[in-house]
Every structure is written in structure tokens, then in C-alpha cells.
Amino acid sequence: MRKERGTQGVAAAPAPATGGIGSESHETLQHYYRQMAFIRAFELRAAEMYQRAKIGGYCHLNLGEEATVVGLMAALAPEDYLFTTYREHGYALARGIAAERVMAELFGKSTGVSGGWGGSMHLFDAETNLLGGYGIVGGQIPPATGAALALSYKAEPDAPTPAVMCLLGDGTTNIGAFHESLNLAAIWRLPIVYVIVNNGLGMGTSVDAASGEPDLYRRGCAYRMPGVRVDGNDVLAVREAARAALEAARKEHQPSILEAVSFRLRGHSVVDPARYRSREDTDKAREEDPLPVFRAQLIDAGALDLSSAVQIEEDAERVVSAAVEFAEESPFPSVEELFAHGYATPVPNAPRALPGDPVIAPAGVARS
Amino acid sequence: MRKERGTQGVAAAPAPATGGIGSESHETLQHYYRQMAFIRAFELRAAEMYQRAKIGGYCHLNLGEEATVVGLMAALAPEDYLFTTYREHGYALARGIAAERVMAELFGKSTGVSGGWGGSMHLFDAETNLLGGYGIVGGQIPPATGAALALSYKAEPDAPTPAVMCLLGDGTTNIGAFHESLNLAAIWRLPIVYVIVNNGLGMGTSVDAASGEPDLYRRGCAYRMPGVRVDGNDVLAVREAARAALEAARKEHQPSILEAVSFRLRGHSVVDPARYRSREDTDKAREEDPLPVFRAQLIDAGALDLSSAVQIEEDAERVVSAAVEFAEESPFPSVEELFAHGYATPVPNAPRALPGDPVIAPAGVARS
Amino acid sequence: MSELSYRQALHDTLREEMLRDESVFLIGEEIGVFEGSYKITAGLLAEFGPRRVRDTPICEEGFVGAAIGAAMLGLRPVVEIMTINFSLLAIDQIVNHAAKIHAMFGGQVSVPMVIRTPGGGGQQLGASHSQNIEVYYAHAPGLKVVTPATPADAKGLLRAAIRDDDPVLFVENLSLYNTKGEVPDETGRIEIGKAAVAKEGRDITVVAYSRAAVIALDVARRLEAEGISVEVIDLRSLRPLDRETVCASVRKTSRAVVLEDDWLSFGVGAEIAATIQEGAFDYLDAPVRRVAAAEVPLPYAKPLENAALPNADALIKVIREILDDTRYQR
């Protein structure tokens, strides 16, 4: 089973060069801008809906990470698998899930991707191989690694397999599950790419304060796992780097780290005013905001004209509005369904008591 | 609080050179041989006592690791702290704890270092700052790191502090607690040395099968923590490397990894016949057995004559026999003491029921 | 006396204890620069500096374990685990280490640490972020587990916990942080291991703790108007458990209900019911009932979440069922 591992240490490989905007079709570039603009519009509306108490729980947004999201999803093939964190609305959208179903999930409606059971942090869609948003920091990493194990288990030895992309935040590289999982992927040569979405902060804790090796793409060194850092504000660079990493995972069963560096435009979640953030930091984030930057680049390069840009943005607003309307009008799951997902294989004596019910039905007949 | 961290990556520093046997006093060398021979004798007797059911539970021996044990303990200052694994009889002895108290603990007697409460895996001695053997793999690493935190908390900034030495096995480098702890030590610059006692195997799993980076001293790279590998069969080399690492910990608050490579002479624990081990492997372990090798070296160098060697070995046997006798004759802790260590600060309603006692004393009066 | 929120009571107590004792320090995720996910530690980094208020990376096993080691060397760490759900990442250090170290090493060392952590559902945080798993810790000898329901108890128990030489799990509750109550100005401790009779009554005993104790008290006051006299026992401490206070109450009222926020099977209420039936068997006029959460991973959707969680209405329903059941009339 075991193949040669990499050589000692980690070649801090530069991210693969991209041809830049010039070498992409206008259509492709517009498509990326459309996706980015759409995520932006969706997230801003999600924030608004949260403030209007249409969305409950925690709500973490991809604002500022749109280029990373779109670049990664452009590289991920339909047969690949995706495990994400709780900050994943954008990924679900770019993976092709209808905005209505995502917004409906945030509203807790039965038409949501997870049937209203998951909420913002727990989007799941079997059809697009989105195997879940996870709210426990690092919790997704071992299962993602296990999914890669399953792919290699099912494949002929040395044959290419689909790959797994496992997203995690910068702060998450300090938890034990990260270490254990990377080690497993390395010794078993699993087809997986660990993407560290480095937005510079955990909640308010900087990468530098949290990580002994703040160059996060280098943390694979402890497993001889290669790593690459890419500018997360550059959608093409992200896409190219992800493609290369995914190819190595699929064909050579070479796991790797891909670090995409960008900024979080707002607080950790909708309710966080981010007072701990320096003015300088916020300014920088705003200056490098991938949306206006990419828009300007495309217009400069003649790949997009102003009216199409405005059109794209208006379309985004319209679709998001429709999604909100859909979510608003969809029904909540019915209370009768409370025990519907108790077990996948039914067994006798499975609990079905509501609060205040007796432990045994008064007749002495066990419910089941 | 935070100081400069090391530079990127890890300089795979060679272990500091030792002057070799020639530059040591005969007394020192004899002392080391005496300690090694003593540990050997103790461990062989422990195995025997285990087989005779005088010792219960699991019993893990330091056979084959005597040079590492003695070298490390020679470097550790009395004011330093030691956290070990369950494979720790030798460390307790070399740290200066009387053999009787160690053997009595293995027998579960009240005169044992841990009063009979701990057994082989859980030796503890407040007086010599031996802060415990721990049976959960990796469990000792976070507390050891926290002990180093306490030392730095109590010291003036930049002033030297005592250091913590935290022992762990090769297999233990793959568990999350290792990663989390090293990262904490790195970002907080804690005075601690993580000593990886690499005996080549977990229970039956090789380092190569278990670790993505099988050069274990390099695993600090993920925290910019320096690491050194040393021949664990060379007591002087181990001592020198440990001294240097401890000095850096004490004076510069530079945490580091020290990997000592040796062999396990027998199975994982007394009951393991180690059938999975290749003949080649066992032969190699026997050839490089640090005891006869060191003995021959000393005799060659004129630092020890044959009759003193035999004397040392006989002394060791005698003391171990006395320890067994002491252990044998010591009383078991009394059953009345069962709740004696329930809480350090007494509180009402602390449980004191024996199996079968009613939950409330029949009179309706709560015991406390 | 002054009126304080539960949050403020915790904050003030941490501050007072830090001022009083140099060996007390705070450690946890986002407690410093971010001022705490629930802002209990707001302002303390600015006042005490990073030595005393130590932000950690995200590594619950690591920093809880580090606090254990620091406590073994005589410091008094007060750890914050952001929510009790994340404590499962550190439970090996808590149950296999903190709880064991004093006894396993023959009493040579103690682990004077406090782990503060909030539980609580009802915030639409979903299945993995809404648990009440204090029973895991209540089951483990060597730990002390307290569950204050009021600002006054939050203060008195936190003070006692910090000064205690054993590891104490201090369970807070998300939905209590903004509740207010009278808090004595003097610096008394509340003894760990003692339940409180939160309200005296004659007809039935409701046993509860944390958020549920607040609901129970509210229900008791409402039923008073109808002439139903409910005694409310607030456990306050799950380990040790004050069985005598619970049983004494039931010996008086002859009927009991437990209100608890955790899942029914193998939850805290099971121990209470088991204790009562043994300690007050001859006095009991009806079975002890339990009002607990439905046994499902808590759904996000509000109507489902509401249906799954115990509340005042369910408690009232069960109280009435017990009192009305002709089989069990006195």
C-alpha cells in the first residue's frame, strides 16, 4: 500500500504561475465575476436577514473571501468531494446549489439544503458531494481524511481517484485533529487537499499569535507534505494552485496543503463588531477587497464592460431577492418530523418522547 | 511576553559533540555504569515479579533504554521537573528515588512512591519533582507544557527558570496533544524539552509506518522548534544533548525536541512476546545493547576493571533484592483509606459509599 | 446587595479573585483581545495584561492540559472553554487527568483549577453546539461540578471554586448571562456540594439546576397563585450531589419532578429520580417524573428546536398530571 514519501522537509514550492487575465476567455472571467458578485450579494443579504432575525444561531460570512471561494470551486471537479467549515455559504453557491435552497436552510425551512436541520453552519448536499459544513473547529478534518481513504479503498491500486477538498481556517491549524489527519493522509497517501483559508484571524486572534509556524503552508513539513501559498484575492491564482494540488491528489495520491491568504471584511460572525481590529487592518482589507479589484481588472482588460458589470450585480440582487422570498414562503419542517432522522436503520425502543412525556407510555406499552 | 521566534524551518542541528569517554572522570563513568546496571537489574527483577504475579496491571520496562535514561537524568537538575510516560521505572531510579519505594509501588504497597495508588504506570514523587508517569499516550504532554508555563509565570521576564523535561515515545508524536502542546510551547516560549524516546516501535508499529516524518526530531518544524537527534545508546551523547537543550530552555526559554534513538530489548510490556519482531531486529537490538557495550568501552578505556564491574552488578542485584524484600514485607494500603484522596479540599456530601451501600445512610443522615 | 447580571457577577468575581491572588490567571480562547465570546472577560486583558489573561490558540486538549500542569505547580488557572460542546475535545485531560491526578498519585499533588464553560440549547446553534453534557463530568470522581442558576450563586460558587484545591467544572448557561438578580456585596463563598431550597412548598418538589432552576422557580411562583405549593430545589452542585436536601424535601412533599435541559436517558434527572425513590421511598405518593429534552440531535429550525426542549409549559403539564392523577391522590 505504502508508496515513497516526499523527500525530507518541504520544498516551499511557489504557486504555479497563471497566465493572468490575458490568457482567459472573457466568458470565463465574467463567469467568475458573476459568481463572486453573487456570493457578495448573498452574504450581505444574509447579514441583513440575520439582523432581522430571519436567520438564527451563528452566521459566518465569506465576505472578502469570494475570490478564494470561486477559484477553489472552479478547480473542484463534480466527482470530487468537499468538506467545509461553518463559513461556507459561498462554497455551496459556487458548487452550484441553488441560492433558494441555501437561503431556505439559513431560514430553517424544510426546503433548505439540509431540510432545516442544519442551519448556516451545517449545509450539506449529497448531490453535489458537499459533505457538510461543520461547526466544531477541526471536526471536519478527520472525516474528510476518511472520505479520501474511502476513495483510495475503492480504487484500483495506483489508479486515479476523485479527490477530497477539505477547507479549514488559519486558526484551525493549531488543533490536534489537523495534526492527526495530515499524518494519516501522508502515511496512507490519500487523495486530499487541505485548503487553509487564511483570513488572518481566528475570531480575534492573529495567525502570528496562534501559530508557532505562521507560514501555514509550511506546516505540512511535519509529515513531509508539500504546501503552497497563494494570494486568495486572485481568483485565477487560486484556481491554478487548486487544480495542481487536486491533480496530484487524484493521480499521484499526493496529499498537500494549499494556503489561500485573504482578509475577512467584517467580524467573525454577523454579531461581531470586530472592535479589536486596527484601523490599518480594516483599511487594508477594504483596499484589497477582491470584488472591486477584480471588477476593475476585467474592465481594464476589456473583458467586461461597465454595463455588463452592473447587469451582473443587478442580476445577483434579483436572484438573492428571489431566494429570500422563496425562503420566506417555504414552510418550516413539521414538528411531527422531530424523530424522523433518529436512526437510519430503525430499531425497537428508539426514543420518541417529547419533553414531559412519561418514560413508558402509561398503558405500559413501549413506544417504538 | 512574546519574543522572537526561530527562523523559518528547522536547522537539523547535529547533536553537540561529546569529548567521549576519554574526557570524563572514571568516577563519573562508573557512576553512569552503576546506574545503568542498576536499572537493568531492577527491570529484569520487575519482569520476574510480574510473572510471579507480585506486580499487577501493565508493566513496561526500560530494558535497552538504560543509556538514554541515565544520560537524561544526569543532565536534569534537581530543581527541574520531569513528566514521563508509563515506561518510567528507570527514570525514577536515576532521579534518585530509593529502589524500595519504586518496587513497593509496583507491588501496590503503601510504602510505594505513590502510596500504592499508582502502580507501575503512575510513579510520582513530589520531592524529586517527578511529576508523574502517565498511562494515556500523550496525556503527559499538555500538563508538562503547563508546568513550564507555571515556571515562566513565576519568573521575572527574561530571567532563567528551572526547566521541564517531558518524555514521550516515538509513537506518541502522532497524537493531537503533541501538536497542540508544541505549538503552545513555541508561541509562549516555554522552558521545556520534549524528549522523544525513539525505541523504533509503538507496540508493534514501526516509526516508519506511523509517522509522516519519520525523522522525529524534525517534527518541530511545524512550530519553528529546533530538534536534535542523538544516539540513545550513548549515555554521554545523550547527557550532552540534554544539557544543551535544558540550558536553552532555562536561559533562553527556547523549547526544543530531543530525539534519543535506541532499541526496545523486549516486548512492549512484560506480557508481550514480540512475535511480530524480525530476527534481524532482535539481533541488532541485542548487539547494540547499551549495557555490555558501555561496560566493554569502560574496561577498554581503563575506566573500570572487571572486578569492579562485577562488583557493581552484584551490588545492583543486592539492592534490588532488598527492594523486593522491602516491597514484599510492606503493608498494602488499608481499605479504610479508599476515600482518603477523594478531594484535596473537603466538601459536604463527598461520596463514601462502598459497592452495595445505600445511596443515603438508612437513618436518612447523609454521610459526608 | 446590588443588582447584577449573571455575566457581570462572573466578570466581577474573576476580577476580584485576580486582584486578591497573584496565582489566579485566566486562560482560554479569545478571552483577551476578543474579550471573550460571551464577554465575561471584557476589560481584563487591558487591566491585567497578557500574563494574567492568556489568549490561546484553538486547542482545547492543549490548553486545558496546560492549565492542569500549571495548577500542579501551585497556580490557580481559571480556564474558559467557549461552550461545553467543545469540552469534548478536552475531556481526556479533564476526566483522565485532572480528575485522577490527586488520587492516582497518592494525594501528593492537587489540581486547583476551574474550568468555566456555558451549556445551553435554544439559540438555534444546531446539533453540535447546543448540548448540555454536564452529566459526563458529574459522573467522574475527582471532579467537582457546579451549576449556578443565579447571579448570587454564580458569584459565590465561582469564588469557592477558585479557592478550592480540586478541579472544578463551573457550568454556566448561555441563556442566563443576561439574567439579573440581587448579589450580596460581601465576599462570601457558597459551599460546593450543597443544594439550595430555592422556594419552599408543600405539594410537590421540583428539582432542577442552572437554567432549569430559573424556570422551575418561575413556574412555582405562577402555580402559587392557583394554590399549588411547589418546593424548588436548586441542586447547584452535581458533584458532590446533595442527596439529603433533595430527599428531605420529597419526604415532606411526597411528590417530585425533575426539570433538566439535557437528554432524558442517562441524564442528570435519572440520578435524581433514582436517589429519591431510594432515599424517600416510603414517602413517595407518585412516581418521580422527569421533564427533559427530546432525544434527538437538536435541530436548527426554530419550531423543531422549541418542540425538543423542555420548558415551563411541559413542567406545568407534568406537575398537574401528578397532582391530578387519581391513582396518586393523597
Next chain:
Amino acid sequence: MSELSYRQALHDTLREEMLRDESVFLIGEEIGVFEGSYKITAGLLAEFGPRRVRDTPICEEGFVGAAIGAAMLGLRPVVEIMTINFSLLAIDQIVNHAAKIHAMFGGQVSVPMVIRTPGGGGQQLGASHSQNIEVYYAHAPGLKVVTPATPADAKGLLRAAIRDDDPVLFVENLSLYNTKGEVPDETGRIEIGKAAVAKEGRDITVVAYSRAAVIALDVARRLEAEGISVEVIDLRSLRPLDRETVCASVRKTSRAVVLEDDWLSFGVGAEIAATIQEGAFDYLDAPVRRVAAAEVPLPYAKPLENAALPNADALIKVIREILDDTRYQR
């Protein structure tokens, strides 16, 4: 029928299921080259190779989590956690993930995995290696928890667990591995969620599971000779819990004791006692008593360990106390 040891029954079932279904594979520490710490997997690496019998590094959170992911993609991993004590390192993956994934994602995916792990004290393994903490898992909705006491149940339940689409914690016991019993040759499953009446009796019900069920049965047989007729209920499954079988027995005998290896407070027996007093209140002639471990971190020294653990003598003493107590004569 053939007589097999509990160990052999487990081994054979693993082998048969691997032969039957290519998607079944084994994963865990030291299960391959070392052939398992307790040798359950002896010979299987040689027979099936490293793809089907996967040795892992020491990383419980990592390999349990990996098994979850593999199960989500349709494989059927059977994980070995060397002892239940180490499961605390993986409990975040078990309780926060495996138990939640099916429901939290609206039923779109299931997690068909088995976690085999032995509990058990009495081997002088000390405080951190002697725990019986199955109640932690029994409390968590989404899991199934089984605790076979006999070789036949070990076989039938393991087979059912492997073919079940939910995560099943399969609790073995160190002191049962060498016990022997008749095992049916046919390949039937034993339904998860059903208790067994291990022995019928009239005078008193003893409820137990795992090792304790074996002791209870032995005690029942011994007391038979004295004319005391003990009914023994072996729970077999802690989640779901077969309350009806337990209560039906007590409705017949009117008296009950729980024998359990875990600590008394908040242990498995608490739920049983709470259930009985509610489900058989009108039939109960005496309080339900619990015979459980003393609430201390288990000491290493043999006499202390013996004193702390429940055994046949303690059970007999309590049975006699209940039957002799004049207050509770029928």
C-alpha cells in the same frame, strides 16, 4: 451450537463479515502486525491484507474521525479503540460528529460504522485505564450502544452492528474475553435495542449488562439453591434502552437491584432505577437499589481495587437486605 470464547466469537464474526462484504474493513491501533492488544484480530491481517486491516498511528480522534468519513462514503469500518478509556480522545468525533451527522444534515447521509472497545476494571490498570464510561455514549442520541455479556450475544450483536447503518458503540469487557459459552452456528443477528431475560425468577429482578450480567446470572443460580428466585435482565443495549422488558419484569417481581461496573452517581443504574420507579411504581415493594463502583479514581493496590469494585458478594448482600427488610415484606 459450538462452544466458543467471547474473544473467538468476536474474531469469527469479524472474519465472516469481512468475507461477506467487501465494504467492511477494520481500522485501529495495533490490530494488524501486533494482532490486537487483546488479540481479537489475530490472523486477520495475514488473511485480508493491509487494505482491509488497517493499522493506525496513535491518534484516536484522527482514526475514529477517518472511519466516519469512510462510512459517509458507504464503507463499513469497524474501528477498534484499544480500551474505552482512550475513547475520550475521540469522543468529539463520536458524539459531536458520528452521532449528529445523520440528523444534522437532514437525513441525507448515514454513518454505518462500528466502534469496538473494551471497558472493565479489576485488572490493576489504575485510575485512567479501568473505567466503565459507556454511559457517556448511552446518553447521546444518534448513537446505538450495545454491551454483550455472552459469546452468543457478542456474535449476534456484532453482526447486527456491522450491518446497521448507524454508528454503533460496541462495548466489550476485558474480563469477558476468555469466558466461554454456546454460540449458535447459524448466522442470525440479535436485534439492537432489546434486552434479554437471562434467567426467569419470581422474587426479585437484577438488571445488569456486560460483565455484571454474568455475575448476576451466577448469583441468581447460587441463590436458587437457597430458594430465592432471581430474575436476571441483561440489558444488552443501552441505547436504545428496552425499558419495557425491565419494567415488565419488575411488575412481576416487585423488587429490583441494578448491578453495574461503573460509578454509582449518574451511572447506567441511575437510569434503570429511575425508569423502574416510573414504569412500575404501583408494583414496587421496595426501593430499587444499585450496586456500583465506589466513587473514587480506581486505586492500583489490589485490596483497594477489590474494595472499590462491585462483586457477587455485594449483590447478594443487597438482595438479602431487600428481601429481609421487614419494612418491605410482601
